[in-house]
Amino acid sequence: MSKFCYYAIDLTATGVLMSEEKKACDLCGLTVEVSGFTLKLKTGEQKSFCCEGCKGIFQMLREDEVLPE
Numbered sequence: 001m002s003k004f005c006y007y008a009i010d011l012t013a014t015g016v017l018m019s020e021e022k023k024a025c026d027l028c029g030l031t032v033e034v035s036g037f038t039l040k041l042k043t044g045e046q047k048s049f050c051c052e053g054c055k056g057i058f059q060m061l062r063e064d065e066v067l068p069e
């Protein structure tokens with residue numbers, strides 16, 4: 001019988017998450033270094049922003065398209 005290492009699987013899964021491609025800010029186009037500044041639209045689309053400021057401006061400009069949090 002061959003052994004299966006569950007820890008190895010976990011490490012692989014983490015590696016995949018870590019190598020996720022960086023997104024560009026949906027307002028100013030800068031690379032999003034910190035995740036967490038995101039908004040969901042009523043269309044189901046998810047927008048990412050580089051900072052709280054960009055998120056706030058986008059939310060203000062497209063108020064009726066953004067899902068309330």
Ligand SMILES: [Zn+2]
Nearest residue numbers: 025028050054
């Ligand atoms: Zn930005």
